[in-house]
Amino acid sequence: MDEFTKSISNFFEQSLQSFDPNGKTGIGEHGLISCGNRVQIRHVPFDSPCIILVLSGQKIMIEKGQDIICNTGNALTVPSPGSYDLRNEPDRRSGRYRALVIPFEVTDIEHLLRLHQLQPHHRQVAPQILHFNIQADLANAIRHYLTPSSDDHLIRHRLLELLLILLRQDERLMTYSLCQPSWSQKVRSIFATDLAKKWEIVEVCQRLAISESTLRRNLKREQTGFRDLLVEQRLSAALMLLLQTSQSITQIAYDCGYLSVSRFSSNFSKRFGLPPTELRISLNESEQKMTVCEQS
Structure with missing residues (x-):
């Protein structure tokens, strides 16, 4: 992991001060998954789409028989509704796996498409798990999102900023707007x-x-x-x-x-x-x- 990625991970560690000794935090606008061993879970339901940022270790999600690997300092977006097999691998040096989970709604993507007059270019492509490299603009947006605030409107604005940057990186994120709730x-x-x-x-x-x-x-x-x-x-x-x-x-x-x-x-x-x-x-x-x- 390079120095830039280390600085991002350190910021997340310092920003989430509600951990107990086992590194867990409550579920709110975001949550932290933490474990000290290899955990494999089958058919994990995702009722809302989310961003998963791996802070330590490695996450492997299986979609249509293929492994999607996300290493430390990278991120995934997961569509919903869906059910996926996944595996969390602890970092060999620290001995722990940690990942930040940021949920969002399909309506957030729809709002961005209307606001910026965008149209999905992949209407024939089913929404899928997407992999993202954490670049400077995305890292700053996540830092911004994690900055404490009691203003719900401000928090949502920061989330939309984060989603817009992801959308600019991979237009396939637009297809998440095509998911209608069952x-x-x-x-x-x-x-x-x-x-x-x-x-x-x-x-x-x-x-x-x-x-x-x-x-x-x-x-x-x-x-x-x-x-x-x-x-x-x-x-x-x-x-x-x-x-x-x-x-x-x-x-x-x-x-x-x-x-x-x-x-x-x-x-x-x-x-x-x-x-x-x-x-x-x-x-x-x-x-x-x-x-x-x-x-x-």
């Missing part, structure tokens, strides 16, 4: 507003202004169901909380709608192939290797 994604977005709530399909249909029969038919067309989506959203959120925060497993279970920690642990194990306690321990151990496997 019915599954719309339902999961509602669940995400309160994972602990006892959701009923009637209330969700009211929020979506759609009949129950129509929603069930649309979800069946997408090969899923109302209860399946609720379980998946809760477990996916729990996975992210385990990866990004130091909240206790008991608190995560309750926050994600489980009254029984044992039932949460059982469902988590069936979904990802190991109990949450083992995942949490593995994330904090420097030499252990682990694989999180989806159980079909």
